[in-house]
Amino acid sequence: MSERAANPGVEGRFVGPLGGFRLDADFTLASSGITALSGPSGSGKTSLLRCIAGLARLPGQLHVGGEVWQDDRTFVPPHRRPVGVVFQEASLLAHLSVRGNLMYGARRTPARAQVGLDDTVALLGLAPLLDRAPGNLSGGERQRVALGRALLSQPRLLLMDEPLSSLDAGSKAEILPYLERLHRALAIPALYISHDAGEIARLADRVIYMRGGRIVAGEAPAPTLEGVDAERRDRLALAALRAGLEP
Amino acid sequence: MGEVIWTTLRLAGLTTVLLLILATPIAWWLARRRAWWKEVVAAVTTLPIILPPSVLGFYLLIAIAPASPLMAPLHAFGVRTLAFTFEGLVVGSMVYSLPFAVQPIRGAFEAMGPRPMEVAATLRASPLDAFFTVALPLSRRGFITAAILVFAHTVGEFGVVLMIGGAIPGKTEVISVRIYQLVESLQYGEAHRLAAGVVAFAFAALLALLLVDRRTDEAVR
Numbered sequence: 475m476s477e478r479a480a481n482p483g484v485e486g487r488f489v490g491p492l493g494g495f496r497l498d499a500d501f502t503l504a505s506s507g508i509t510a511l512s513g514p515s516g517s518g519k520t521s522l523l524r525c526i527a528g529l530a531r532l533p534g535q536l537h538v539g540g541e542v543w544q545d546d547r548t549f550v551p552p553h554r555r556p557v558g559v560v561f562q563e564a565s566l567l568a569h570l571s572v573r574g575n576l577m578y579g580a581r582r583t584p585a586r587a588q589v590g591l592d593d594t595v596a597l598l599g600l601a602p603l604l605d606r607a608p609g610n611l612s613g614g615e616r617q618r619v620a621l622g623r624a625l626l627s628q629p630r631l632l633l634m635d636e637p638l639s640s641l642d643a644g645s646k647a648e649i650l651p652y653l654e655r656l657h658r659a660l661a662i663p664a665l666y667i668s669h670d671a672g673e674i675a676r677l678a679d680r681v682i683y684m685r686g687g688r689i690v691a692g693e694a695p696a697p698t699l700e701g702v703d704a705e706r707r708d709r710l711a712l713a714a715l716r717a718g719l720e721p
Numbered sequence: 722m723g724e725v726i727w728t729t730l731r732l733a734g735l736t737t738v739l740l741l742i743l744a745t746p747i748a749w750w751l752a753r754r755r756a757w758w759k760e761v762v763a764a765v766t767t768l769p770i771i772l773p774p775s776v777l778g779f780y781l782l783i784a785i786a787p788a789s790p791l792m793a794p795l796h797a798f799g800v801r802t803l804a805f806t807f808e809g810l811v812v813g814s815m816v817y818s819l820p821f822a823v824q825p826i827r828g829a830f831e832a833m834g835p836r837p838m839e840v841a842a843t844l845r846a847s848p849l850d851a852f853f854t855v856a857l858p859l860s861r862r863g864f865i866t867a868a869i870l871v872f873a874h875t876v877g878e879f880g881v882v883l884m885i886g887g888a889i890p891g892k893t894e895v896i897s898v899r900i901y902q903l904v905e906s907l908q909y910g911e912a913h914r915l916a917a918g919v920v921a922f923a924f925a926a927l928l929a930l931l932l933v934d935r936r937t938d939e940a941v942r
Contacts (some may be wrong), residue, residue: 479828528842529839552843553842555843559843565837566840567855578841579843582845582846661752
């Protein structure tokens with residue numbers, strides 16, 4: 475317990491079969507900053523994220539900020555986990571306006587809100603969108619709303635599953651500055667799945683690599699290419715190449 | 722004549738409300754389960770579409786007769802049988818129209834997919850909260866379709882109500898049965914007026930259905 479109190483980040487391990495392969499992932503996240511989770515398609519990144527959110531269940535442990543979310547006896551259901559999730563497709567609730575989407579989670583969290591609606595709207599530039607229906611938004615606008623919605627649910631851990639991968643280049647360029655602002659403002663740990671080396675370089679403080687359901691390298695500093703040793707440079711080049719190859 | 726119309730509308734209205742409540746958990750279960758044998762349950766709930774009303778009526782009559790084990794628990798409340806009662810008609814109509822409630826609602830839940838419920842969970846909504854604030858509103862067109870179909874189908878049923886209701890005026894005599902009796906006794910004038918009313922009603926119900934579908938298409942686009 476005292477050990478965890480000293481390091482109130484995220485530490486977890488999940489082991490077990492999931493779909494066609496076996497997940498065996500042991501990881502830690504620092505108490506703030508964005509950690510990128512990278513690796514080839516089908517390596518288990520999304521599965522790991524779903525386990526952390528409680529949307530999928532595998533045997534293992536998960537401690538977030540000194541609290542037990544899962545161990546041998548405990549499994550906190552997803553709606554009791556203070557976690558914000560941004561899915562690959564924005565997945566806005568189609569029957570609610572942008573404001574309704576933003577407030578859906580906010581209304582269901584304890585009153586002591588740290589992230590306010592006004593701040594979130596300002597941070598992500600959502601003011602002109604508030605009264606619109608999700609169906610009339612561009613892909614980039616939708617992801618900004620999804621991000622704001624996740625932040626307003628007052629998470630203690632933010633999970634993002636390739637939030638930009640379904641966007642065209644223009645929408646990506648439009649949303650990246652917002653993500654960089656979020657990165658500077660964020661006081662909680664965040665896990666950001668991506669296999670785009672450019673995105674990772676702009677947004678992440680650390681990178682974890684996954685392959686075949688396992689974490690093969692973790693907690694390395696973000697890839698600024700200066701001062702990077704040859705092996706990591708090769709791996710980055712490979713990741714970039716792979717990102718280019720995969721649609 | 723007013724009495725017959727009132728009995729029919731009361732039967733259709735009550736059947737619709739009760740059946741939507743009963744069909745919703747069945748449809749939810751069918752839409753969310755992956756096991757293959759759920760289709761066995763789906764087939765059972767769909768049977769009334771295929772069975773002749775006389776077969777359905779026959780078994781229903783046995784099920785709600787005084788000697789039926791299904792009626793035994795009701796004996797304690799002084800109810801010996803539901804045969805030839807309005808309540809019995811409601812039960813029979815619910816069985817008869819079950820597929821028309823389950824199918825559209827199941828389809829709407831399946832079209833919605835699991836994602837909105839996952840989103841709601843990550844936004845702190847408990848499963849029940851999420852069901853009422855996300856799944857129901859997102860599936861509302863399925864419920865509207867089911868309501869129209871069940872109401873219209875109940876107004877249109879004939880064989881089952883005749884067999885288990887017995888056409889008791891003011892209690893179990895509905896429009897379709899009255900028309901049959903009018904024709905039997907060669908009172909074509911009154912039969913025409915009732916029959917024309919049913920045709921107009923059926924047309925209106927179908928038009929409403931098509932308009933609901935159209936709006937769904939637009940919403941999807």
